[in-house]
Amino acid sequence: MKKPLLTVIFWVALVGFFGWDWMHSAPIDVRQEPPLIAAGSGQAPSGAHCAATF
Amino acid sequence: MKRIFLAVVVIAFVFMLAWFVALRQALLFLVGLGMGAVLAGMRFGFTTGWRKLIEQRDPSGVLAQLALLGLAAILCMPMLAAYPKDLEAALGPPSFSLIIGAFVFGAAMQVADGCGSGTLYKAGLGIPLNTAILPVFAVGSFLGSATLERWLSLGAMRPYGLVAHFGAGEALGVTLLGLIVLGALVVRWSGRSARLLDHKLLLGAVLLAVLAALNLAIAGQPWGIVYGFGLWAAKVATAAGLFDPAANHFWSEAVNMTTLRQSVFLDVTSITDIGILAGALWVALGKPRSAAKPLTGVQWTVGIVAGFLLGYSSRLAFGCNIGAMVSGISTGSVHGWIWVFMAFLGSLLGVRVRRHFAF
Numbered sequence: 066m067k068k069p070l071l072t073v074i075f076w077v078a079l080v081g082f083f084g085w086d087w088m089h090s091a092p093i094d095v096r097q098e099p100p101l102i103a104a105g106s107g108q109a110p111s112g113a114h115c116a117a118t119f
Numbered sequence: 120m121k122r123i124f125l126a127v128v129v130i131a132f133v134f135m136l137a138w139f140v141a142l143r144q145a146l147l148f149l150v151g152l153g154m155g156a157v158l159a160g161m162r163f164g165f166t167t168g169w170r171k172l173i174e175q176r177d178p179s180g181v182l183a184q185l186a187l188l189g190l191a192a193i194l195c196m197p198m199l200a201a202y203p204k205d206l207e208a209a210l211g212p213p214s215f216s217l218i219i220g221a222f223v224f225g226a227a228m229q230v231a232d233g234c235g236s237g238t239l240y241k242a243g244l245g246i247p248l249n250t251a252i253l254p255v256f257a258v259g260s261f262l263g264s265a266t267l268e269r270w271l272s273l274g275a276m277r278p279y280g281l282v283a284h285f286g287a288g289e290a291l292g293v294t295l296l297g298l299i300v301l302g303a304l305v306v307r308w309s310g311r312s313a314r315l316l317d318h319k320l321l322l323g324a325v326l327l328a329v330l331a332a333l334n335l336a337i338a339g340q341p342w343g344i345v346y347g348f349g350l351w352a353a354k355v356a357t358a359a360g361l362f363d364p365a366a367n368h369f370w371s372e373a374v375n376m377t378t379l380r381q382s383v384f385l386d387v388t389s390i391t392d393i394g395i396l397a398g399a400l401w402v403a404l405g406k407p408r409s410a411a412k413p414l415t416g417v418q419w420t421v422g423i424v425a426g427f428l429l430g431y432s433s434r435l436a437f438g439c440n441i442g443a444m445v446s447g448i449s450t451g452s453v454h455g456w457i458w459v460f461m462a463f464l465g466s467l468l469g470v471r472v473r474r475h476f477a478f
Contacts, residue, residue: 072245090382098141103339104202110339112387113374115346115442116211
């Protein structure tokens with residue numbers, strides 16, 4: 066497969082996935098927005114990380 | 120012209136994130152964009168650095184990586200001590216899972232010519248093998264997380280964080296001492312005639328350390344790569360009816376169920392991953408397209424298998440070169456040190472496999 070074709074397929078698939086995900090995920094409640102900067106916010110981090118076992 | 124188009128898309132995406140998702144996510148995307156630009160623009164390759172040390176006794180790449188780890192630790196550890204409730208370290212459990220996973224990851228990254236960040240930025244640059252590997256990496260990462268409980272049942276200790284146990288000063292001292300010892304061993308192995316410093320890579324190390332610290336301050340958790348990949352594949356598998364997250368130990372946990380339900384644009388790891396891809400694409404558009412060496416069918420097959428193993432083993436190892444090594448060591452996790460040792464042993468095997476298949 067030629068490089069430009071593979072690259073195009075990759076980006077189309079990736080953008081398509083993000084579009085599909087946006088349409089099918091739970092709506093975002095912007096009133097529950099996380100703090101802009103976690104440090105000093107007083108809120109515990111809520112995301113998952115690669116190192117976590119859960 | 121292409122760069123102007125990309126700049127417009129990036130600016131529109133930043134505004135979309137800020138308006139419809141969260142300001143924090145817009146900021147993290149920009150941090151990821153910077154990471155991608157630095158990784159791709161300066162060709163800051165963890166895999167290549169290790170391979171050059173092993174095969175050519177060239178220590179410049181590894182010494183730049185050690186500088187990155189030290190600078191990131193200097194920036195991150197005091198932050199973790201100052202905000203213990205707001206920020207968390209990249210703590211993975213010392214375990215058989217970690218030992219096996221890191222060894223396999225170290226071998227596979229040499230065959231696939233890319234680790235976690237390397238696969239991401241090289242896919243962004245349009246390098247064919249890494250572009251093809253990324254989706255397979257995601258599938259492997261998802262399956263690794265889905266079977267993690269079984270690997271952990273082989274035996275695991277509780278995660279050990281140096282900052283929490285000793286405080287920032289002592290943790291930083293121990294970490295810097297460890298890095299200096301490693302650096303001395305690397306220089307000794309390389310011999311007197313070796314070129315020690317590569318200024319471009321050192322600049323890359325400084326910039327990446329600052330960006331990694333920004334990631335921690337903004338997201339509340341250290342820089343990671345592979346959780347995002349696994350999440351993307353888990354979403355597809357769940358939507359296709361191939362996977363029931365409620366019946367799986369890892370994905371049924373509250374935090375993972377939440378990330379599965381919500382947009383990937385809200386996931387801190389995914390958004391920096393997307394930024395890295397965009398940053399690498401920005402670099403790629405500014406350079407003339409170079410002709411990559413065509414691969415044989417066997418090389419493609421071996422490379423894709425290695426890509427799958429990269430994904431699977433990165434979850435067993437509680438991170439890749441970024442989540443486990445950079446973030447683990449710079450935030451004081453003992454598992455980061457075990458990861459480096461085992462992954463380097465794996466790389467000793469991996470460079471030989473790479474040579475065997477004439478990559």
